[in-house]
Amino acid sequence: MLQGWVIVLVSFAYLGVLFAIAYYGDARARAGRSIIANPVIYSLSLAVYCTTWTFYGSVGRAASNGIGFLPIYLGPTLMVALWWFVMRKIIRISKANRITSIADFVASRYGKSQALGGLVTVIAVLGIIPYISLQLKAISSSFTILAHYPQIVAPAHAATRPLLQDNALYVAAILAAFTLLFGTRHLDATERHEGLVAAIAFESIVKLLAFLAVGAFVTFGIYEGFGDIFRLAQEVPRLKSLTSVTGSGGGFTTWGFLTFLSMMSIMFLPRQFQVAVVENVDEDHLAKATWLFPLYLLLINLFVLPVALGGLMLFEGGGLDADNFVLTLPMAWQQQGLALFAFIGGLSAGTGMVIVETIALSTMVCNDLVMPVVLRQRWLRLGQRQDLSGLLLTIRRLAIFAILLLSYAYFRVAGEAYALVAIGLISFAAVAQFAPAILGGIYWKGATRAGAIAGLSSGFAVWVYTLALPSFAKSGWMHEHFLTQGPFGVALLKPQALFGLGSLDEISHGLFWSMLANIGAYVGVSLAGRPRVEETAQAALFVDVFRHTQGLERSPVWRRSASVQVLLPLIGRFLGPVKAREAFIAQARKRGLRSLEDLPGDAELVHFAETLLAGTIGSASARVMVASVVQEEPPGLDEVMDILDEASQVRAYSRQLEEKSRELETATAELRAANEQLQELDRVKDDFMSTVTHELRTPLTSIRSFSEILLDDPEIPVAERTRFLAIVVKETVRLTRLINQMLDMAKIESGNAEWCASELDMHEVIRESVEATSQLFWDRGVDLSVVLCEPAPRIMADRDRMMQVVINLLSNAVKFSPPKQGRVEIRLDAREGFLQVDVKDNGPGISPGDHQAIFEKFRQGSSAVTGRPGGTGLGLSISRRIIEHFGGRLWVESELDRGSTFSFVLPLRGALDQGALQSAVVSE
């Protein structure tokens, strides 16, 4: 039943279904109702990771290495847990910059460097092409095996067959046609292929179901469950070791290295980048994929070891390749339908990988390898062609064709050689070289273009030396001596035991040295040099993508300008005039403009155009193209720094903080001073209160006691009574005076005092004051001399207040002068613009420490001679305030035992020249 034509028919039917799905997917996408916009489809499309190398190869690997095949799937499981950070960032960056391939990503990150894009493309192509060959081989040999049903034969070596009878050639041709249909039907600025993704997701379901079906058949159909298989296998000594790590596959070190290797592959294989990043519809889909995708991997591996063990036991000594157990086991049990299903599963695994990988590679080859060269060729006169989108499509198609042709050629040459069989992991190791440049690029701003180039090329060189060349040597294409004795017999340089490191298996060994060289050169060269301005700009856009996302529509750095009239035709030439026009109109609408002619030719528009173009021809070429029509000023270094340098922001912040904290310190100091002042005032107030009460109580006490005597004893003689009453009156007067003075003081202090300023004759004031106090002088026998200058100075002041001051000074002077020998002199001088009055006595003097204190309320100079002087302690305080009110100053000059001189100055009428007064005061 399973004749060749049936298999071919079923295969084509399957491909037809695929195409129908893809067509439907594209149609839905055009209608705006995407069928792939859900996380399950996204997770399934990620399963393009599982190729025929998984579908057939895992069993083969398990048959020789036991559970050593598992790290290839454990690594991705671990890595997707970190995708939340890493992949989300890569997707965000790629969407913002319209990055369409891994080469473009690296090129764009390091200053849109064409050299880097080309380098990445070369590495990817050289590393991946043998891997595609492997898929062709698997599909072709599975076809051959199935077509020989019911016999089970090993497929003949491809190289021995004539070219036209080699079904691998037809497989390659059909896949090329299919890829062309899927991948390059139209040009899209985002390079997204919705229909393709839908088909890939469908393929993932098919291959999983096929493998599960075969696995379940072997486990539960042929054997009686897992336990049965393992129990039987334990009895075969050769198989016992397959269930341990140490017994096979190089032990725990290899396990660890393979885990790491697959962690890198799941991110940086071009096909993974294509489905995970480029075809991603919504970055929130990552969340569900975080557990769905590992679940898929777990399921597809569940039956690998049972199938391997079952096959090894059943075909004991049959000489069959374990790689084909998935197919040959159902065949041996005459399960035609299942065998066909298994074949279709393998076909889906192979086609999915080939299609996506080829599209990803062709994008890279076209944008990063061919376009930069083509655009430089002046003889092609590309500048005169109106529409280059056809040219672009042609290049893509040729690239797809060339890649598949090369893959087929490699398959023909390599055949069953080691170089093809071992290529899976060697390919992984090749793409792992991208890891430092990309991961470093999205987290480390200091990474430079030179560093990336150095890292990639040295890592790739070591990869070639330690992995690629040995695989050639093992295939017999190079002399054995190269492996066994090292090049030119230098044992230290043996490619699989470099510098004598012989304890690792070849993959771990190659991975270790290549990553060491790669990371070392990347970091070392980056640190040794300085990034250029474009690199710094791109670095910031990539590393701070979550911060810049809002502003990515405009380029923050470049001051560039070009009008719509210039840009639109340029973009149109690559994208097609209609599409370009649509994109520009959409942009105009987004900016709230009515038509695209209104778009200002600013940096934002240029950036938009360049990003649009980058989606089609790659960022590096887009930059070159746009630069050819744009007025560009290099960004000032300050500008770059201002916008991009995080440090400057931080510095500004810290400056602000420092300033704030200084202000706070000042404020604190002021507050502390104010607090101290308040406390001092509080203390003064307390003193004041106690003084006032004391001053009030003294006269009250005597008034009360004398009044009580008079009340109690009516028999007091008249003379006595009169004396007592006189004391009562005197004390009452004193009390009244005290209260008046306090009221006076309070009025002055609160600013409510009444001042009646009028023109005064100072002579008159002094004369009247002297008369008023003459009785005091007389009583104490103190001599008073009055010296008045002529003519009498005239001032503007309140007559009563002035007299109050002079009387206060005179009565103080007489109070402190020694009785009988006291001499007081009052002197009036008129100087330039002001008058000065001095009242000099020959009393005990005032110690300099008290010169200020005596002017305070209730503070009186202490004197050893006189003890506590009489008086209220308010007089001088009031006097000073009065003098100050009229613009003058009152002070004292005195030393102990040398008498005192109280002086005040007042501005003369008509000479209220503050300057003159102040200079006079200062000169005192």
Next chain:
Amino acid sequence: MKRFDSTGQRLAALFMMGCVLLNYPILSLFARSEEIAGIPLLYAYVFGAWALLIGLMALVIEIPRS
């Protein structure tokens, strides 16, 4: 933003847990010739730990938090 942070931290913790569980030396503890329900211990352990990891990741992602 809160959800972003806590989910990310949990996933990072799961990553580290997975790295420890599925590597030397923890792995070597199970590399013995014993069986659980007829299945070799190491094989059962790797798949068990793997499934546990996936289950926890699903839990972290799918259980909504206030």
